[in-house]
Amino acid sequence: MASFPPRVNEKEIVRSRTIGELLAPAAPFDKKCGRENWTVAFAPDGSYFAWSQGHRTVKLVPWSQCLQNFLLHGTKNVTNSSSLRLQRQNSDGGQKNKPREHIIDCGDIVWSLAFGSSVPEKQSRCVNIEWHRFRFGQDQLLLATGLNNGRIKIWDVYTGKLLLNLVDHTEVVRDLTFAPDGSLILVSASRDKTLRVWDLKDDGNMMKVLRGHQNWVYSCAFSPDSSMLCSVGASKAVFLWNMDKYTMIRKLEGHHHDVVACDFSPDGALLATASYDTRVYIWDPHNGDILMEFGHLFPPPTPIFAGGANDRWVRSVSFSHDGLHVASLADDKMVRFWRIDEDYPVQVAPLSNGLCCAFSTDGSVLAAGTHDGSVYFWATPRQVPSLQHLCRMSIRRVMPTQEVQALPIPSKLLEFLSYRV
Secondary structure (H helix, E strand, O other), X not given: OEEEOXXXXXXXXXXXXXXXXXEOOOOOOOOOOOOOOOOEEEOOOOOEEEEEEEOOEEEEEEHHHHHHHHHXXXXXXXXXXXXXXXXEOOOOHXXXXXXXXXXXXXXXXXXXXXXEEOOOXXXXXXXXXXXXXXXXXXXXXXEEEEEOOOEEEEEEOOOOOEEEEEEOOOOOEEEEEEOOOOOOEEEEEEOOOEEEEEEHHHOOEEEEEEEOOOOOEEEEEEOOOOOEEEEEEOOOEEEEEEOOOOXXXXXXXXXXXXXXXXXXXXXXXXXXXXXXXXXXXXXXOOOOEEEEEEEOOOOOOOHHHOOOOHHHOEEEEEEOOOXXXXXXXXXXOEEEEEEOOOOOEEEEEEOOOEEEEEEOOOOOEEEEEEOOXXXXXXXXXXXXXXXXXXXXXXXXXXXXXXXXXXXXXXXXXXXXXXXXX
């Protein structure tokens, strides 16, 4: 396992270029609590960007128009500015699929967001499909919002209308994730110590409750082929689940404090987890090995002082779509971009009070949300992947580690395909 502490001399590290800012409006007597932007999300097709502005409000903006506004008006954009306001959705049915801005009042503090898109050939697991209230077409795009009161609300992105209200969690819904295969299977992670699986093609029927966490569940993420789910939570918990059988595959052990975020690489061969122990681990989810460690405090804290200084807690982690870069956001007022084969951040960006981050669909931009409901955007490290890496990703999309290690090929090639070099 490679351990990568941050370099002392960060002058050698490139500063990321700021793309833009979406600043949340603030009234003179606005309460600071409840304004947190706990989550940001990009639509799978790159058409929309969504974030929580705090105080029950979620904003949906067409991503291409948002980028155009940054180019025309500079990096700063106050989201309620009338001069920069994007055109709202009208009631014309013929304009349904044309991206429009929406401001959604969710009725309670929003902790989590997730986009989901439908693929018609992915049928519901329910037998009585003729009784379904909703029949989602190929052009369907949904937004799920997880609320403070334990409810999950499902919205039509094109119209901004509420479609479903899912009620079963008894505590905050801390994270949401849709299966990437277009089945509209939604998994929710909650402070009630459970994960719940919902079938939106079956009108939001709850299919399964996944139990195993002994404390709060902070985050969850599907593997790219939708066969595996990772969930992380308090008390150092990192669990992997088989989503065909809804059974636990294994527990991953290595963190020394609460684990708060997770994300799979685009080929499913790697799993990144972020923890309050000031570390990001890169795992092989197929065997539970830790392949890399990205440290945010040097020297790293010993297990007895697992959290170290609480101004170095890692809040969020996200894998880029090139499979080479990982972004992490920590309480030390810094966003870091790491390469999976480098021992130091390749780019950094300053950010105070950051809470979450996510790469755009094409991987060219990183968005990060803050305590005051604002969002900041940076250009990500751009590098043409090598042919070897592209071939490795193609192989690893269809072959787990066990099958790769059984191949009759030289050991150096096995190490490369297993991300051990």
